[in-house]
Amino acid sequence: MSSKGAALTGESIYQLVSKRTAHAFGFSLNPHIFRDIAVTAIARESPDALHVARDLLTHAKLETTDKYYIQAQTADAARSFAEIVAGLRSSL
Numbered sequence: 013m014s015s016k017g018a019a020l021t022g023e024s025i026y027q028l029v030s031k032r033t034a035h036a037f038g039f040s041l042n043p044h045i046f047r048d049i050a051v052t053a054i055a056r057e058s059p060d061a062l063h064v065a066r067d068l069l070t071h072a073k074l075e076t077t078d079k080y081y082i083q084a085q086t087a088d089a090a091r092s093f094a095e096i097v098a099g100l101r102s103s104l
Contacts, residue, residue, distance in 0.1 A: 051081040056088075 014020055020028070026043055033041040051065040058064075066077040 048081055048083060051077065052083045052087070055083075055085075 014024065029043045030040045033039070047069060050068060054061060054065040054068075062074060062077065065081070066074045069077055069081060071077045
């Protein structure tokens with residue numbers, strides 16, 4: 013409900029979430045990113061339950077979820093790369 017007692021529009025919710033997360037974290041998160049966060053968490057913590065992520069996103073095919081939303085492998089690769097670079101820098 014809005015401050016005036018009316019239902020919030022989709023755009024109003026988007027703006028409120030973005031504003032509140034910017035205030036809380038110092039950067040804005042829009043509602044859509046929470047979908048990415050949830051699916052990435054499922055992929056990292058329980059990859060055998062990927063069908064749950066598919067259902068959460070209401071995708072008809074698991075391949076769609078895998079192709080567009082799973083960022084866990086990319087995050088892991090970036091973390092590994094950063095560790096390698098840090099190790100190389102410290103050995104110099």
